Amino acid sequence: MSKAVRFDEYGGTDVLEVRDVPVPVPAAGEVLVRVRAAGINPGEAKIREGQAHERWPATFPSGQGSDLAGVVESTGGDVSGFAPGDEVLGYTYARAAQATYATVPAGQLVPKPPELAFDIAGSLFIAGTTAYAAVRAVAPGEGETVVVAGAAGGVGVVAVQLARRHGARVIGLASERHHEWLRAHGVEPLVYGEGVAERIRETAGPRGVAAFIDLVGDGYVALALDLGVAPERVDTVVDFAAAEKYGVRADGGMAADDAPTISALADLVARGELDIPIAARYPLDEVRAAYTELGRGHTRGKIVLLP
Ligand SMILES: NC(=O)c1ccc[n+]([C@@H]2O[C@H](COP(=O)([O-])OP(=O)(O)OC[C@H]3O[C@@H](n4cnc5c(N)ncnc54)[C@H](OP(=O)(O)O)[C@@H]3O)[C@@H](O)[C@H]2O)c1
Known part of the structure; x- marks a missing residue:
């Protein structure tokens, strides 16, 4: 099983739950990632609160999260360039990053430079x-x-x-x-x-x-x-x-959601030329606390979930 953030209705942080769900199966062109870090963003809170309903409606039960970094578990058909054990970072638009496992289109992943820590890699996309x-x-x-x-x-x-x-x-x-x-x-x-x-x-x-x-x-x-x-x-x-x-x-x-941009940013961090402070790290089970802290609106840098 995978653990994944879910919510069944719009609301405050109290609608957020972590549930056991089946491990997703990668379709052709997708990679199954064991997620090690998933950054959180104010936009996800706006969606969960229903404030973004006109632009980005939710369907329920909804998952959550775009940013992720982790380790390749397996690949679907037609995937080249990634193999089990590879360390990667990237993004999903399926509201699915905040989970122990996520399937991600291969084109939305890039190799994680070894010098780049998982928590920063998983906070880099948005x-x-x-x-x-x-x-x-x-x-x-x-x-x-x-x-x-x-x-x-x-x-x-x-x-x-x-x-x-x-x-x-x-x-x-x-x-x-x-x-x-x-x-x-x-x-x-x-x-x-x-x-x-x-x-x-x-x-x-x-x-x-x-x-x-x-x-x-x-x-x-x-x-x-x-x-x-x-x-x-x-x-x-x-x-x-x-x-x-x-x-x-x-x-x-x-306007810049592509693999080359993420690679370039990851390389800058890996070379020590871009500093991303991590304000707080939370286990996945403490997703409510993580968004409560983000909601105070005075974070320096990123808050990250470690599934
Ligand atoms: N359009 C997009 O693609 C896109 C993508 C990402 C984010 N966003 C939006 O961009 C905003 C920022 O995102 P974020 O991830 O950087 O949020 P964040 O990490 O929560 O940071 C918000 C920052 O805003 C500062 N702040 C609050 N009130 C302020 C004010 N009146 N004047 C100046 N600074 C103020 C806070 O600084 P202090 O601690 O100094 O008070 C805090 O550091 C959010 O509204 C988010 O939804 C849009």
Whole structure:
């Protein structure tokens, strides 16, 4: 048997259960993975709460989770390049990662570099591809100033580092307790809240802000435009209404959900050039506690389930 997260109705973390289910059988083109780590994301909580029903409805009983890393158990027909025992990371769109076993299309898996720890590998997909897409969308140039709102969250920690790799100056909006981590990663941290526009203007100096990445919502798109950022250099992964209203970009994870991007991110971490802090690790049975912590909204980096 496999253990898997399930829920039968929309609701709070208390609808989440871990159940015994049959080990899934890989179809042609699929790989059966013994999952070692599955990162959790706010989008899954929005789906489970029913907030995303219009865009991404659930069917019940629903499984949960996209991000995963683990070890190949077996392969279906027509799979080359993977064999039992291989360490892999990747993603599923079947809401199935939070389980001891998951079947995954072979094209959505890549080899895990040996230097990359399972917990980070299993947390890389959604946060990594979203950060990659958002940074690519605003195309930071050498010496330009980029503001990242939500700089210390799962997506933020990756986005600030990728923007720095473009040679940009990065201003990261985050609570005080993340500032030391941000400074250590070459980011100029500022607290958000009242007066943030003034603080950004002062810190950015006469050249102003060239690009803005919004990972929070809450009026940041309008703030970016007030700061004089051109609409095509503002990207939000949260506020789709503002994107529509102001004509700014809304590239998120789906704009970069491919194996080469995951491989590139995995290699950066393996080489020590990208740091993904793991805020907390939970056994699969404590899935409710994991989402309760994520729901507080002040995570630094990623929270990961270890099935
Ligand atoms: N469109 C997509 O493809 C896509 C993909 C992934 C995620 N998302 C969305 O992007 C958002 C961020 O995801 P995540 O995984 O990074 O979440 P997360 O790990 O929970 O991080 C959220 C961060 O937001 C910060 N924050 C909260 N209120 C803030 C404010 N008013 N101003 C600035 N920062 C604030 C918190 O920082 P402090 O601790 O500093 O308060 C926290 O670190 C979520 O809404 C998620 O659903 C969209």
